[in-house]
Amino acid sequence: MRRTFALTVLFLSTLCSLSxxxxxxxxxxxxxxxxIASLVSVPFxxxxxxxxxEMRGTRNTMxxxxxxxxxxxxxxxxITRIVAPYVTQYNVTGFGEKQSGLSDAVMSAFFSPKNSEKLTWGVGPAFLLPIATNDYLATKKFGVGPTAVALKxxxxxxxxxxVNQLWSVAGNEDRPDVSQMFVQPFLVYNWKSGAGLGANMxxxxxxxxxxxxxxxxPTISAVTALGKQKTQFVIGPRFNLAAPDGGKADWGWRAVVIFLFPK
Structure with missing residues (x-):
């Protein structure tokens, strides 16, 4: 693990040193x-x-x-944002069982002032979109609620x-209603090279x-250019601190590629 981390740091440092x-x-x-920055981006x-x-399952979410x-x-x-997950999981719902497909998406729209000197903020609606292609990964509910973000x-x-809060307002009556809150505090430090060190919960x-x-x-990141395409790479481990009974993971990792389209 130490060797992998060192190689990752070296790789990201090399990216930052490119032209x-x-x-x-x-x-x-x-x-x-x-x-909610005014920047067109396409993250994966x-x-x-x-x-x-208990079955030591594995889940991959893109x-x-x-x-x-x-x-x-x-x-x-x-600022419009959408999160559309594609999930593949093994031994999660039962030993030897596999599920894969789209899960439900969340779309948000943040109304944000262009000139905010001390605190950047945005508020707006969020929508739960029942686009899942696998019943195990679906709520089969359409939901709506408020969302907000603030940062310094x-x-x-x-x-x-x-933060966002979603309530189901329509959908399959045989499925449980949705009332779910998501909160994501984050902290990042960026050097002038474009490298960064951060974490979120x-x-x-x-x-x-x-x-x-x-x-x-926790993550490390780097901004670079692959030819003319400006790109950010992010990588780091994941730690599951709490989960519903029988659903906690031992550990995980996150890797992100973000294609940037500045004006």
């Missing part, structure tokens, strides 16, 4: 630390988790997470939190089932 203006890298890294976030439950900012007028932006950036540091509370899931995700 890419330092000022541009620093500015892009700062925007990427801000979930892969999470692999091991030792899930999240497709495009971000599209829209200028409403001279004072306001709306200074001297390379970004500190903030994102992902807290999910299922009010209907009275269950809590909590992940801690």
């Amino acid at each position: 890419f203006a330092q000022d541009d890298a620093a500015e892009l890294a700062k925007k990427l630390a801000n979930p 976030q892969n999470n692999t988790d091991y030792g899930i439950g 999240n497709f997470q495009p971000v599209l900012p829209i200028s409403l007028n001279k004072d306001w932006n709306v 950036q200074a001297n390379g540091w970004t500190l903030g939190a994102l 992902e807290f999910t509370q299922n009010w209907k089932a009275s269950t809590t899931t909590l992940w801690l995700n």
